[in-house]
Amino acid sequence: DACILVTEWKEFLDLSPELFKKLMKTPLVVDGRRSLDSEKFKDKGVNFKSIGLGK
Incomplete structure (x- = not known):
């Protein structure tokens, strides 16, 4: 399974x-x-x- 986050909407930022x-x-x-x-x-x-972290 994969989740790709491409938004900055608040309801997605609190996911644990x-x-x-x-x-x-x-x-x-x-x-x-x-x-x-x-x-x-x-x-x-x-x-x-994460994009740009190099990890």
């Missing part, structure tokens, strides 16, 4: 790593706008990628 883990079998989150706090996803079991 725990929610992605609950709803997705193998969660992958791609933040196309660098809107989410990447530190919040560290060591939470969610594969998190």
Whole structure:
């Protein structure tokens, strides 16, 4: 499963790593706008990628 975030709408900015883990079998989150706090996803079991971070 993958979630690609391409908006800065507030209702999407508050999504937690725990929610992605609950709803997705193998969660992958791609933040196309660098809107989410990447530190919040560290060591939470969610594969998190963001444009421009080089990680």
